[in-house]
Amino acid sequence: MNSSWLENLWTTNPKKSRFQRLSQENRSDQSKVAGNLKFKIVFMPIEQLKPHEKGSPLYLELLKNEILKDGVLKYPIIADETSLVILDGMHRWLALQSLGYEKMPVLLVNALENPKIRIGSRRVHRYIDDSNKHITAKEVISAGLSGSLMPPRTTRHFFPFLKPPRIDCPLDSLGKSVPKDVSKYLVEASSEECRKAIKSWLEEISEELDFLKKRVEEVEREKEEFLARIKSLNHFS
Structure with a gap:
């Protein structure tokens, strides 16, 4: 194959x-x-x-x-x-x-x-x-x-x-x-339990999105810090 x-x-x-x-x-x-x-x-x-x-x-x-x-x-x-x-x-x-x-x-x-x-x-x-x-x-x-x-x-x-x-x-x-x-x-599951389940699913998705947003911000900050180090190195070379 x-x-x-x-x-x-x-x-x-x-x-x-x-x-x-x-x-x-x-x-x-x-x-x-x-x-x-x-x-x-x-x-x-x-x-x-x-x-x-x-x-x-x-x-x-x-x-x-x-x-x-x-x-x-x-x-x-x-x-x-x-x-x-x-x-x-x-x-x-x-x-x-x-x-x-x-x-x-x-x-x-x-x-x-x-x-x-x-x-x-x-x-x-x-x-x-x-x-x-x-x-x-x-x-x-x-x-x-x-x-x-x-x-x-x-x-x-x-x-x-x-x-x-x-x-x-x-x-x-x-x-x-x-x-x-x-x-x-x-x-x-009753109707009320179904409504709670929908709310729980949406909260879980939001939790993942919040985590990913924070992680993206962390990585972008790390990138900026790394680029700043490179510029500093070039300044002294």
């Missing part, structure tokens, strides 16, 4: 979708490397995958509407290659099940042996260590295999890439069957 596969996925070509380009290189099993992380994208029966935490009924409905409007699944979900426990994309998995689809694209990684895969509990933990609440990959996989699901949004997995490759997989390529009842995977 040639090394241009990921580049091809991101190449803008109005005549070919990302999914079509993926399909042309044997879409049943793609072994690729991004940075130092080797992964595979495979098409799997949805029923073989396992969640590790409960889902939000509100977020599920939002995502279902988006997927139906788009007519494609933009990104593969991410799962552990050995246990098939879902690490990222729980609500996409729920959405496709509830809409009656039979399979989906999955990016497989080795969660137990790759130290570059980290786990936090909030978005900002991508950049700073979550020292107060450390959950291991072993605990995540154990929850998925046992069926003792963690509460919603307990974990956030961070990978050596910001996002998996976008593939825009057409829904009509995923096989259609009878819609599944996914209520057992959802937490019960």
